[in-house]
Amino acid sequence: MQKITLSTIAHKGKIAYRLHFAYNDALKEVIKSLPYIHWSATHKCFYAFYDTIPFKALYKQLRDLNLFVNYSQLQKTRGVTTYVKTPSPLKLPQLAESTQRDLSRFVRWMQEKRLAVSTVNTYHAVTSLFLQYLQLKQVANPDALWIQRFNHDYILKGGHSVSYQNQCINGIKKYFAFKNLEVENMKIERPRKEKRLPVVLSKEEIKSIFEATHNLKHRTLLSLIYSAGLRIGEALALRPQNIDRHRMLIHIKMAKGKKDRYTLLSPNILQLLETYYRVYKPKTYLFEGQEGGAYTSSSAQQVLKKAMRKAGIFKQGITLHSLRHSFATHLLESGTDIRYIQSLLGHNSPNTTMIYTHVSEKSLKNIKNPFDDL
Incomplete structure (x- = not known):
């Protein structure tokens, strides 16, 4: 899953999102085609003005491309409503080879159940983070309590969105099902998603x-x-x-x-x-x-x-x-x-x-x- 990082820049007297990703010709063409995205020769990056596209809409566009979106560097600016993101204090370790193999089997299991490609990619990414967290805490037998701790230590402290939080819970619960661990009786609190009305054209x-x-x-x-x-x-x-x-x-x-x-x-x-x-x-x-x-x-x-x-x-x-x-x-x-x-x-x-x-x-x-x- 390729990563794209959002940060804030001032451009042409306005505040803009800066889109940064490892160079990839195919991805470059896709990003260039998205609505409200432009190339800045000055900053040598793709950007979108805050006042032309809301953060949620930009985030959805990027997630629809199966990109992992890192928005921890976005800042609140005067007169602009956006998110203040505080990077998680956790430095997660690289997964052990045995855990990586287990994660690969999890992916194959989801593919055999015919889950959508985007769902498989998302669940793989969030479960990998959870397993890295367990490795950091040296936990061998995780339960619902460790999902709650991961939620607090990584997701909430990292300033991630409600949507991302729910994706993490869904992905981790799917992994628990793969491992035949008890998931039905897990009382895991889910945050309520914001209810936004759709944009309609006349x-x-x-x-x-x-x-x-x-x-x-x-x-x-x-x-x-x-x-x-x-x-x-x-x-x-x-x-x-x-x-x-x-x-x-x-x-x-x-x-x-x-x-x-x-x-x-x-x-x-x-x-x-x-x-x-x-x-x-x-x-x-x-x-x-x-x-x-x-x-x-x-x-x-x-x-x-x-x-x-x-x-x-x-x-x-x-x-x-x-x-x-x-x-x-x-x-x-x-x-x-x-x-x-x-x-x-x-x-x-x-x-x-x-x-x-x-x-x-x-x-x-x-x-x-x-x-x-x-």
């Missing part, structure tokens, strides 16, 4: 993004993601045969949670797809790269970034997933039953879908303000 903003996208493949990709409420991974995994033009549905196979589902196929999207087929003639995947294979997520993010810039949209935190959020919100505002929206999005629980009731402009506007009765 219909006018969505339309302006499409109008600013002149490349046929790019416009078809963005339009399909929005019109069907797709995750980017689902869109890039689509094959031509997944488009059911007779039933006007799109078959999403092995989506999140390894579930299949159907979602909407717009008549206008079908017309756009027919034009796209004639020009690009996709073979294996619906959207293919220049050298074959599926189109990459980083390239798709770059498409949206350029379209937003051309359309003059500078909202913070907009990613391809925002098109999915916008699809769900616009359906809700048009009166679609939330149970249907849940099915189209592939949510396990209606509680997940209910978040869109909090960002629906129509539902908020229908509430009469008591101030108006005074």
